[in-house]
Amino acid sequence: MGDSALSAGTSDGFGLLAEFETPAQIMRAARAVHDAGYVEWDCHTPFPVHGLDKAMGVKPTILPVLVFFCGLMGVSLGFLLQWFTNAASIEAWFFGIVRGYEYMISGKPMMSLPAWIPVMFETTVLFSALATVGLMLVFNGLPRLYHPLFKSKRFARVTDDRFFLVIEARDPKFDRAASLSLLETLNPISIELVES
Amino acid sequence: MSVGASTVREDRLGALAPRLFLGGGILGVAGLGSSVLIGAVGGAWDRLLFSYLAAFIFVLTVSLGALWFTLVQHMTRAGWSVVLRRLSEAIATNLTWLGVAFAPIAILVMLGKGELLYHWADTSVYDAGSEHFDEVLTKKHVFFTPTFWTIRAVFYFAVWGAATRMLFGQSVAQDASGDVSHTHRMQRYSPLFMVLYALTQTLAVVDWVMSLEPLWFSTMYGVYFFAASLCGFFSVLCVSLWLLQRSGRMQDVVTREHYQDAGKLLFGFGIVFWAYIAFSQYMLIWYANIPEETGWYITRQLGGWRMVSALLLFGHFCVPFVLLISKHTKRAKGVLAVIAGWMLFMHYIDVYWLVMPRIPADLLAQSETYRQLIDSIQESGNDLGFHPHVLDLTCLVGLGGVAIALTARRLGGCALIPIGDPRLSESITFENM
Numbered sequence: 240m241g242d243s244a245l246s247a248g249t250s251d252g253f254g255l256l257a258e259f260e261t262p263a264q265i266m267r268a269a270r271a272v273h274d275a276g277y278v279e280w281d282c283h284t285p286f287p288v289h290g291l292d293k294a295m296g297v298k299p300t301i302l303p304v305l306v307f308f309c310g311l312m313g314v315s316l317g318f319l320l321q322w323f324t325n326a327a328s329i330e331a332w333f334f335g336i337v338r339g340y341e342y343m344i345s346g347k348p349m350m351s352l353p354a355w356i357p358v359m360f361e362t363t364v365l366f367s368a369l370a371t372v373g374l375m376l377v378f379n380g381l382p383r384l385y386h387p388l389f390k391s392k393r394f395a396r397v398t399d400d401r402f403f404l405v406i407e408a409r410d411p412k413f414d415r416a417a418s419l420s421l422l423e424t425l426n427p428i429s430i431e432l433v434e435s
Numbered sequence: 436m437s438v439g440a441s442t443v444r445e446d447r448l449g450a451l452a453p454r455l456f457l458g459g460g461i462l463g464v465a466g467l468g469s470s471v472l473i474g475a476v477g478g479a480w481d482r483l484l485f486s487y488l489a490a491f492i493f494v495l496t497v498s499l500g501a502l503w504f505t506l507v508q509h510m511t512r513a514g515w516s517v518v519l520r521r522l523s524e525a526i527a528t529n530l531t532w533l534g535v536a537f538a539p540i541a542i543l544v545m546l547g548k549g550e551l552l553y554h555w556a557d558t559s560v561y562d563a564g565s566e567h568f569d570e571v572l573t574k575k576h577v578f579f580t581p582t583f584w585t586i587r588a589v590f591y592f593a594v595w596g597a598a599t600r601m602l603f604g605q606s607v608a609q610d611a612s613g614d615v616s617h618t619h620r621m622q623r624y625s626p627l628f629m630v631l632y633a634l635t636q637t638l639a640v641v642d643w644v645m646s647l648e649p650l651w652f653s654t655m656y657g658v659y660f661f662a663a664s665l666c667g668f669f670s671v672l673c674v675s676l677w678l679l680q681r682s683g684r685m686q687d688v689v690t691r692e693h694y695q696d697a698g699k700l701l702f703g704f705g706i707v708f709w710a711y712i713a714f715s716q717y718m719l720i721w722y723a724n725i726p727e728e729t730g731w732y733i734t735r736q737l738g739g740w741r742m743v744s745a746l747l748l749f750g751h752f753c754v755p756f757v758l759l760i761s762k763h764t765k766r767a768k769g770v771l772a773v774i775a776g777w778m779l780f781m782h783y784i785d786v787y788w789l790v791m792p793r794i795p796a797d798l799l800a801q802s803e804t805y806r807q808l809i810d811s812i813q814e815s816g817n818d819l820g821f822h823p824h825v826l827d828l829t830c831l832v833g834l835g836g837v838a839i840a841l842t843a844r845r846l847g848g849c850a851l852i853p854i855g856d857p858r859l860s861e862s863i864t865f866e867n868m
Binding site for chain 2: 289290303307345353354356357
């Protein structure tokens with residue numbers, strides 16, 4: 240461990256990066272860092288580690304609730320679209336004045352809900368699916384082409400066989416000496432200070 | 436993290452098995468006995484047949500759902516579901532004695548009295564000189580001869596009996612030996628039985644339920660019953676898990692994770708897939724508006740059946756869909772069990788709605804158009820078979836009681852979970868998230 244490099248300089252950089260060898264170690268480390276009260280920190284693993292969210296104290300996402308309302312919006316818009324294009328003879332503004340048209344199809348009533356349900360179902364699925372993917376990207380801060388952790392040479396092994404925990408310098412509790420000694424108690428195979 | 440199979444307490448029904456056997460047996464004998472008595476004293480034989488058929492199909496579909504679930508776990512080599520599999524295997528074994536429960540209907544058809552239940556069993560419809568002659572039905576006569584029909588029924592029960600005996604027998608044998616070769620054997624035969632399952636399940640409901648109106652047909656019917664079967668089975672699974680856990684059994688092995696997955700399957704197959712198939716069938720017939728197809732739905736949109744159809748739409752789909760879409764309701768054991776209990780009731784209503792409605796032949800004969808038929812039905816005040824009868828209840832209690840008694844007896848002789856299964860510890864430690 241390059242302790243001299245860690246204590247040299249005055250800048251805290253991006254934060255402190257600790258490297259672990261096994262899922263069990265990072266679980267223990269995550270629990271300890273969470274218990275110490277840090278908020279701006281994260282774990283990086285080569286594959287999903289079951290129970291890590293719980294150990295980190297990550298709060299459940301509100302994504303499902305938002306997706307539900309996007310689905311409701313999809314079903315309503317699917318209905319309105321068909322009502323306007325098949326059963327309404329009113330004028331509306333849609334980048335210019337457009338007029339709805341009443342179509343008589345095989346003697347069915349103008350408002351033929353059974354025939355509309357497939358389209359309403361599809362718009363519900365479409366809106367929910369796009370909302371799920373889109374909001375997931377937004378909540379994750381993606382797309383993001385650069386991250387300070389890419390500066391670390393050791394961090395490249397996160398896609399192979401190493402588990403990393405980073406405490407960011409912007410965390411209010413971050414104190415280079417105290418945070419370093421906390422990480423050291425967790426027996427990582429390396430700790431480094433990542434430049435911002 | 437990992438729990439070795441050796442540390443799992445071997446839960447059994449124990450003292451509950453004889454009590455359930457006795458209680459179910461009393462209900463069964465009382466229900467079936469009073470049904471026959473009411474049928475004989477009240478002269479309501481034809482009603483008894485319909486009530487019996489509805490109750491029989493209800494118990495049958497729950498068991499068929501259980502067979503499918505067991506087969507699909509082996510085909511996918513599933514680990515999470517191992518602790519639920521014994522219940523499923525035991526419920527599926529009901530398919531063996533249900534062959535006996537079907538015998539009265541088969542005997543009736545073989546004796547030439549089948550027209551009390553099935554219009555196609557009336558020989559005069561094939562007689563060109565008779566006033567009941569139906570030329571369209573003569574084209575289907577090859578399929579609907581009593582002998583061929585009965586041979587098919589025997590074939591279905593033979594397949595189901597073989598499958599359930601193999602699955603239950605191998606699984607129980609593995610309890611004692613812990614030998615992985617039992618798992619391999621179940622995995623080898625499951626795809627074969629799954630193909631046969633699709634064939635027999637579809638043909639069975641066509642033979643026994645769809646043929647109640649022999650001129651009507653729907654290619655969705657088999658899939659519709661498949662979805663309905665799974666609704667019945669997953670409801671029974673959720674309710675019985677909850678009851679067994681409340682009695683202190685399966686405490687450490689079945690967790691919220693298993694409830695959530697059983698709830699997902701009930702939601703996915705029993706509520707959403709059922710509605711998807713039911714709507715697909717309805718929309719195609721509604722849109723095409725071909726007289727030979729629409730009659731089936733017209734029957735179900737008149738009189739009391741209108742309310743039952745609406746009840747199925749809201750009670751079998753809309754309300755449970757909203758209730759069960761959330762992860763939180765699926766993980767709350769008691770809440771899931773109550774919703775599952777409601778879905779089981781809805782499944783019976785669904786079967787009732789498929790079996791019971793019928794247009795009297797004389798009204799059908801004197802009408803040339805559906806408009807005339809609807810008018811004559813409304814003028815005559817005919818209830819189209821919508822008159823809930825005490826026989827519906829006694830038959831349901833009777834066959835349901837027998838099902839509980841015999842399931843408890845089967846389950847009483849072995850552990851409540853397959854303790855010899857190599858994937859048991861994977862199942863116990865399973866987590867959704």
